[in-house]
Amino acid sequence: MIAVLGAGAIGGFVGGMLASSGVPVTFVGRSGPPRALEGGLTVTPWGGAAREVPPNEITLTGPEGLGAAETILLCTKSADTAGAAEVIAAHAAATAVVVSLQNGLGNVETLSARLGGDRVVPGMVGFNVIRPEAHHFLQATEGEIMVGPAALRLAQQMHGAGLPATTHDNMTGVQWSKLILNLNNPLNALSGLPLRDHLMDRDWRRIGADCAAETIAVARAKGITLERMGKVEPRIVPRVLRLPTPIFRVLASAMLRIDPQARTSMAQDLAAGRPSELPWLNGKVSEAGREVGVPTPTIDAVIAMTDATFAEGASPRLTGAAARARIAGIRSPG
Template identity: 45%
Template sequence: MRIVIAGAGSIGCYCGALLADAGHVVTLLGRARVLQPIREQGLTVTDFADLDCHVPIAKLTLSEDPACLEGAELVIVTVKSGATAEMAALIAAHAPANAPIVSWQNGLENTRALRAVLDGRDVRAGMVPFNVVPTNAAFYHRATSGDIIIEQGQGDLALHLSTPDLPVTESDRIEAVQWGKLVINLNNALNALSGLTLQNQLLDRSWRCLMADQMAEALRVLKAAGIEVASTTPLPAWTTPHLLRLPTPIFSRIAAKMLTIDPNARTSMAYDLMEGRPTEIDSLQGEIIKLGQIHAIPTPINSHICGLIHQAPRGPLAVDQVIPPINQMRSAARR
C-alpha cells in the first residue's frame, strides 16, 4: 500500500520504518529536524526484544510538503493532539477522498477532531499501547509491549498492515479500548513529574499507590458516565488499582507476566516536559476532569496533577510534593 505517516515523530517513524521494511510504499510527512538525519543515514528502529531494523533511505520517501498526501492509499495520523485539527485540514485539502484515515494517537478527541473536518470519509480510531523514544537522530526505540488495535471497518486494513514485528488487529469496541488505554496513560503525567524511569516508578509503592488512586478516581467517573472500559492487560480494568497497591514483591511477580518494560523507558510526556514542549495532559486527565464535571463526580487528584503539568515544574518531584496533603486528597477521592 501507499501509506503516508502524517506526523513523523517517534511513533510515526518507528511504525513507518517497520511498514516500509515489510514492503509498503511509505512516506514520512514531518518536520525538517526529524527528517534530515533520516535523509543522511536512513532510519533505524529497535525494541526491548532485541529487534534491530535499519531501513535505508531508498525504501522511504520523506516530505515536509503536505502535497505528498495526494498519492496516499492510507493515511496514518501520528501528530500530537494539539496539531490534529491542522493535520485534518491538510488531509482534506490533499488526500484522496477514498483513502482511509487511521488515528494512532493518544486520547479520544483526536478521532472526533479528524471526523469533524473529514466528514463523510473513512476515519478510524486506533490504539497504540507501546511507547517509543528517540535514542539518537534517526534512531527510535520501542520500550514497552503490546499490539496496535484499530477500529473495525471495510478493507481488512489490519490484515494488510500487520507484520511479525508490528501486529495490528481490529476491534468493534474501539472506544472501550481507547478508554482503557487512556486510564493507563494517566500515569504519563506521574512519570513525567517523578523524573524516574517507568520501571523504577513502578517499583516504588508510593508512586504506584498514587497511580492507583488516580486510576480509581477516573474509573468512578467513567462508571457514572456509563462508559465501557476495555482492559489493555489480561486482567479487568477495575482490578488494576488493587494490583498497583500490592506490596512490591507481589506486584513485581504479577506485573512481569503482563507487561514488558525496557529498564530505560520513560513516557513521552516525560520527554515533552523535560524539553519544554506542549504536553497531551488535556487529552488525558483533561478528559476525566470534563466528564467528572458533567456527572458531578469530584476529580481532585486528576485535577491537581493536570495543574502541576501545566505549571511545568523544573526538575523531578517527590510523591508528597505532587499531591499535598496526599492522605487528605486520597480520602476525598475515595468518598
C-alpha cells in the same frame, strides 16, 4: 501507499516497521520533508533485532505527499490534530482513510468534524517507543495496536510487518482503557525517573491507582464498557497498583517488562520543551467527570501540579511521598 503524518516516536516506529516489510511508506512533514530521516531509519521491535531501513525504501515529502495516500496514519501530538486535519483536507484525496494513532481522547471527533466521520478510524498504540537517536525508534514496552474494523487491511499489513495488531469493535472502550494507563504519563514527568524505577515507588503507584479509580467511575457513569488490553484488565488496575511492592513486582511482571531507558511520552515532551498532552488525557477525564457528576479530585490535583511543572520547564523530581503530600494540600487547601 501509506502516509505517516507525524514522524515522531510512534510514527517513525510504525512507519519504519511497515517499510521494513516492503510496504510502501511515505513520511510526511507538515512544513517539508522530515529531515531527520534523510539517511534512513532504524527500528527495534520489542524483544527483536534492529531493522535497518535504507533511504531508498522510504519517501520523505511535505504535505503534497498526502495526495497519493490510500491510508494516512496520523501520529501527531493531540494539540496538532486540528492543524493536521486542515493539511489533510487540503492535500489528500477525499477517499483516503485517516487512522488516528494518537494518545488521549477527542482526536477522532476533531478529525471527523473537518474530514467526515466515514473516513476517520480510531486507533490505539498500547506500547511505549523511545528515540535513542533521531533516526532510531525503539519499542520500549510490550503491547499491541488496535484499530477500528474499517482498517482491517491496515491491521493485516501491520501484523505481516511484525507489529501485533488487531481490529476491535469497541474502540471507545479501548481508548478509555488505554487512558487509564496513560494517566501515569504526568506522574512520570513529575518524578523525573525512568518508568521502571517510577513504578517501584508504591506512593507513586497509589496516586496512579486513585487516578485510575476516578477514571473507571467516570467511564461507568458514561456507560462505557472498558476493554482488556493484552495482559492488562483495566478494572483491576487500581487494586494491582496499591499492592505492596514485592507482591506488585510478581503480579505485575508483564507491566514491568520495560526497557531501562523508557519514560512516558509526557516526560519526553517536558524534557524536549514541548507542550503537554494533558488536556487530552487527564483533562478529558476531569471534563467528563463534571458532565456526569463524578468528582475527580486526584486527577484535578495532578493537572494543577503538571501545568505548573510545564510552565517551569523542568521536572521537580518529586518522590511519591512528596507528591502525595502536595496532592493532599491541593485537595484540602488551608
